[in-house]
Structure formats: C-alpha cells, structure tokens
C-alpha cells in the first residue's frame with residue numbers, strides 16, 4: 266500500500282460546504298492550511314440556521330472562500346472553476362434523504378443528476394487532479410448479503426435517491442474513461458455527529474425527547490432479532506476522505522468506488538440506549554425515550570453494514586470511533602446548541 270498525504274498547497278473545491286460532511290471536511294482542510302472554495306445553495310431542506318452556524322465557523326479562516334450557488338447552474342459553476350482553478354474537487358452537494366425523495370423527486374434530478382453532470386463537465390473542461398464525490402450505501406438497495414462489498418450487484422435501487430447515487434457512479438465512470446478524469450466515489454453509511462443532520466433518526470430522537478414526544482422504532486419490538494445498522498462518526502469520515510484526496514486511482518480507467526462505513530454494525534436498540542445514556546450524561550439526569558414499536562417497513566432488511574477492506578487496503582484506514590464516544594459528542598453539542606440543560 267502506497268498512501269500519499271494530501272498536498273496542503275492545493276486548492277480544494279468543496280460543494281455542499283455548509284452541509285454536515287462538507288463543513289467538517291472544509292474545516293479540516295483549512296486547519297491543515299489548504300485553500301478551500303466552498304459552494305452551497307443554502308437550501309431549506311432542514312434548518313438553515315444550522316447551515317449558517319457551520320459557515321460562521323468557516324468564515325474566520327483566511328483561506329476560505331464561500332460562494333452561494335447551485336451546482337445545477339452550469340454557467341455559474343464553470344465561472345467558479347475558471348476563476349478559482351481548483352486542483353481537487355469534492356462533490357458533497359446533493360439532495361439527501363431516502364424518504365423525502367418519495368414526495369419530492371424533482372429536486373433529486375436537479376441537484377443529484379444535473380448538478381453532478383455539471384461537476385463532471387466542469388472537471389472535463391478545467392482538468393483537475395482528483396474528483397471525489399459522495400455516493401451512498403443506499404445503492405445496495407435491499408441486498409441481504411452482508412457485509413456489503415463494492416463488488417456486489419447494485420442494479421436494483423429501491424428509491425429515487427439511490428438511483429441518483431448509482432447513476433452518479435455510472436456517469437463518473439464514463440467521464441473518467443472518456444476524459445481521463447481521476448475520480449473516486451465514496452459510499453457513505455449513516456454518518457452522525459455534532460452539528461449533524463436534523464432529518465436523521467438519531468437527531469430526531471433527541472428532538473422528540475425534549476418535545477415530550479414518543480419515538481417510533483420500526484423493529485417489531487423484537488430485541489432478540491433486532492436490526493443491525495452501520496453508523497459512522499463524522500471524524501472517521503473526514504479522515505477517510507482526507508486519506509483518499511491525495512490518492513487518485515491509478516487503474517486504466519481512473520475511477521474507483523469505496524465503502525466508507527463502519528464494519529462493526531450495532532443493534533438498533535443498543536444504538537438507541539446509547540443515545541439515551543449520552544443525553545442523560547449531557548443533562549445530568551436519567552433520560553429514557555417513550556418508545557412506540559412499529560412493524561418493519563416494507564423493504565427493511567435485517568442487517569446493513571459495510572465491508573471497509575477495500576478502503577483499508579487502498580489508504581490504510583478503517584473507522585474506529587465507538588458509538589459511546591461519538592454519540593456523547595453529539596449529545597454534548599445538542600444540549601448546548603439548543604440550550605437544553
């Protein structure tokens with residue numbers, strides 16, 4: 266394994282920089298001394314105040330430039346590439362969320378397909394040293410073989426969101442093949458942490474607890490045969506991306522896809538109890554959620570988790586943060602940020 270550290274003298278273009286992963290990645294790159302150009306359209310899919318709070322933490326870095334723009338605006342995107350000449354691009358801007366895609370399909374086509382196509386076109390006309398983009402564990406659809414491996418069959422996405430992410434992998438492969446663009450796709454598995462996404466279950470559980478509302482758990486209340494899920498702490502994700510950045514694929518077609526998850530799946534109930542304990546420690550009293558157990562949702566599979574062997578072989582990295590540590594950091598941030606003491 267020959268792993269190269271990223272070069273801090275380069276310019277990194279991060280799309281979705283006001284988003285959860287984009288913010289933490291941008292901050293890390295800035296702390297290392299890199300120049301970062303961040304793009305985000307600051308949409309209101311979730312609390313805009315949180316996106317602005319993340320940006321407020323990036324603005325003090327002299328090496329940071331923020332551009333409020335939509336990646337589906339091709340002319341504007343081309344201008345950004347022309348003006349800032351990024352060496353390395355990380356495309357994290359996307360409409361995320363599986364459930365939201367059922368009622369709001371248009372935005373997924375706009376941001377994830379047209380927007381990503383524009384990123385590829387921009388990298389074609391303004392060659393870059395490496396394009397890294399966000400794919401998703403949702404490409405595995407209802408596969409039952411675990412752990413999920415990059416070589417598994419993923420041609421049966423079960424949501425439009427998953428279709429757009431799988432399409433991104435195909436489009437990236439084609440552009441890499443035709444125009445020799447070194448490109449890496451990262452299949453993220455549920456990422457959590459402080460300043461995370463309010464639309465995600467762990468965040469919603471905390472909201473519901475402090476609103477005196479019960480939480481719904483879709484596991485039939487069957488703890489013996491509980492669901493197993495993969496949760497990855499944000500710092501691990503950032504370290505994984507950081508390691509990948511300086512190591513574009515060297516294969517003939519310079520496109521590679523990696524799982525970036527935690528191949529230590531957790532029982533759903535263990536994860537929920539850990540959030541209760543973490544919130545309890547943060548507020549200094551016992552926290553127990555009121556729980557309503559519901560049947561499994563159609564298409565839910567007993568276990569989803571990543572094999573991270575390919576990522577480990579490529580850049581020597583495997584996520585390592587235990588949920589007790591990661592969820593405590595989330596809980597501490599949550600109670601302070603929302604003043605829940």
Ligand SMILES: NC(=O)c1ccc[n+]([C@@H]2O[C@H](COP(=O)([O-])OP(=O)(O)OC[C@H]3O[C@@H](n4cnc5c(N)ncnc54)[C@H](O)[C@@H]3O)[C@@H](O)[C@H]2O)c1
Pocket residue numbers: 280281282283284285286287304305306307308316334335336337356357358359360361362375376380399400401402452453454455456457462
């Ligand atoms: N967080 C996870 O668990 C997870 C899991 C799988 C995949 N992903 C993918 O990782 C990427 C980052 O996810 P995240 O959790 O940080 O999500 P996020 O929603 O917090 O961040 C995405 C950011 O992109 C911006 N954005 C959306 N559409 C845009 C557009 N058309 N032009 C410019 N900006 C736009 C949003 O305003 C947001 O700030 C996404 O592509 C997502 O699909 C995340």
